[in-house]
Amino acid sequence: xxxxxxxxxxxxxxxxxxxxxxxxxxxxxxxxxxxxxxxxxxxxxxxxxxxxxxxxxxxxxxxxxxxxxxxxxxxxxxxxxxxxxxxxxxxxxxxxxxxxxxxxxxxxxxxxxxxxxxxxxxxxxxxxxxxxxxxxxxxxxxxxxxxxxxxxxxxxxxxxxxxxxxxxxxxxxxxxxxxxxxxxxxxxxxxxxxxxxxxxxxxxxxxxxxxxxxxxxx
Amino acid sequence: xxxxxxxxxxxxxxxxxxxxxxxxxxxxxxxxxxxxxxxxxxxxxxxxxxxxxxxxxxxxxxxxxxxxxxxxxxxxxxxxxxxxxxxxxxxxxxxxxxxxxxxxxxxxxxxxxxxxxxxxxxxxxxxxxxxxxxxxxxxxxxxxxxxxxxxxxxxxxxxxxxxxxxxxxxxxxxxxxxxxxxxxxxxxxxxxxxxxxxxxxxxxxxxxxxxxxxxxxx
DNA sequence: GTATATTTTTAATGTTCACTACAAAATTAA
DNA sequence: TTAATTTTGTAGTGAACATTAAAAATATAC
Numbered sequence: 001x002x003x004x005x006x007x008x009x010x011x012x013x014x015x016x017x018x019x020x021x022x023x024x025x026x027x028x029x030x031x032x033x034x035x036x037x038x039x040x041x042x043x044x045x046x047x048x049x050x051x052x053x054x055x056x057x058x059x060x061x062x063x064x065x066x067x068x069x070x071x072x073x074x075x076x077x078x079x080x081x082x083x084x085x086x087x088x089x090x091x092x093x094x095x096x097x098x099x100x101x102x103x104x105x106x107x108x109x110x111x112x113x114x115x116x117x118x119x120x121x122x123x124x125x126x127x128x129x130x131x132x133x134x135x136x137x138x139x140x141x142x143x144x145x146x147x148x149x150x151x152x153x154x155x156x157x158x159x160x161x162x163x164x165x166x167x168x169x170x171x172x173x174x175x176x177x178x179x180x181x182x183x184x185x186x187x188x189x190x191x192x193x194x195x196x197x198x199x200x201x202x203x204x205x206x207x208x209x210x211x212x213x214x215x216x217x218x
Numbered sequence: 219x220x221x222x223x224x225x226x227x228x229x230x231x232x233x234x235x236x237x238x239x240x241x242x243x244x245x246x247x248x249x250x251x252x253x254x255x256x257x258x259x260x261x262x263x264x265x266x267x268x269x270x271x272x273x274x275x276x277x278x279x280x281x282x283x284x285x286x287x288x289x290x291x292x293x294x295x296x297x298x299x300x301x302x303x304x305x306x307x308x309x310x311x312x313x314x315x316x317x318x319x320x321x322x323x324x325x326x327x328x329x330x331x332x333x334x335x336x337x338x339x340x341x342x343x344x345x346x347x348x349x350x351x352x353x354x355x356x357x358x359x360x361x362x363x364x365x366x367x368x369x370x371x372x373x374x375x376x377x378x379x380x381x382x383x384x385x386x387x388x389x390x391x392x393x394x395x396x397x398x399x400x401x402x403x404x405x406x407x408x409x410x411x412x413x414x415x416x417x418x419x420x421x422x423x424x425x426x427x428x429x430x431x432x433x434x435x436x
Numbered sequence: 437g438t439a440t441a442t443t444t445t446t447a448a449t450g451t452t453c454a455c456t457a458c459a460a461a462a463t464t465a466a
Numbered sequence: 467t468t469a470a471t472t473t474t475g476t477a478g479t480g481a482a483c484a485t486t487a488a489a490a491a492t493a494t495a496c
Contacts, residue, residue: 018442019492040346042260046484048348056445057485063443067484123404127342128258130266141408172417175405179418182404183397186341190359192393199390200397206432207425214424236472237462264454274475275455281473285454 028053033074038117040125096158108197111188119185165215246271251292256335314376326415329406337403383433
């Protein structure tokens, strides 16, 4: 046998010294995310978090730092590029209309997923706020603006390559689509069915088609 | 002179015995409403309320009962029929399109009124919630549903008297308009200007016109 | 084995929360 | 005047909040 060996974990990486964690960090983060998603940042108590994450406060603080840091990490997890419905829809190659339809319809479906709280965490979990959590409100607003900016960029790109007529007012159109999208979150949270949300998407897409037609001079 | 006289207040009604209130109840209620509007129910502390209302806690409790009762009264005040932009718009006589345009444009203007917090109190002040304030969340949801139902009724009435083609799907159309309206609240809260919101309204009304035209078989 | 490092559980900590007891103040009624 | 009534300001109350101190537990390193 060779010299002294080091302990390794399942992935072959050397394990840290000391007592090992009794929980999976990502699983716990997902559980925390769902609580924040349902109740919002200020409506969530530490008691709710430790119950959902099945651990005691010191473990939570050891792994995540504070309630606010945990929330920020939960938002990051929710909004990660490979998981964000909006990002995935807008990065989809092909006609811009397909991307916009995916933006609306995939989000609508996600908003009423029976496995998760209804509506979008980024829209719902820190809209009204006390001054202490103003930083979190700003974080979520910047993420909403990021989505809007990505939509604008996608529309501008389409206009540049002929997928959209040059006379289309991209910023106005993006604001309109974001309004509908934000509204879907409220309605999903209020108990709307997928059929209802899809009905809204149908009208929105009909509106898109007509607007593009008109701008083409149809 | 006649027999013993009773004290009367400015409106001629007999004044109550005891030390008179040092504040105007409706003014205080309006001040409380603005705090709730800005910060939401759970984000508002009693300290914030008594500061804004310029009184001490016992006066607040004597006049309004509790934080929750004060919130309910503030919502009632905000949403009173003679003050609710939505109710006023939908009760407006004349073409249904004018009512819908007023619904969107008057609300958009109110949402960015520099004199008040931006967006709609009914949409923003209790969206995410801890179980203790679930009753308030339900109250606001029922008010949102009430507005949607009033819109549906107005559209149905228009369809009945020929103002809308019979083939229009009233419920779907109402959901679409409510989605846009809810979305305007989010965007107003995020700092959108009246011009941006009016742009969204322009597209929505163009969509309305096209939808009605199509249903007419145009 | 012993030392070191990290997480665990238990049990607190100080702060902030909505709310209130109490007595002084201000009014009407007789 | 005196009694009755109501609101006021001061100064609390207990409960719930996010956070942490301390020591036992569990792992690696040597």
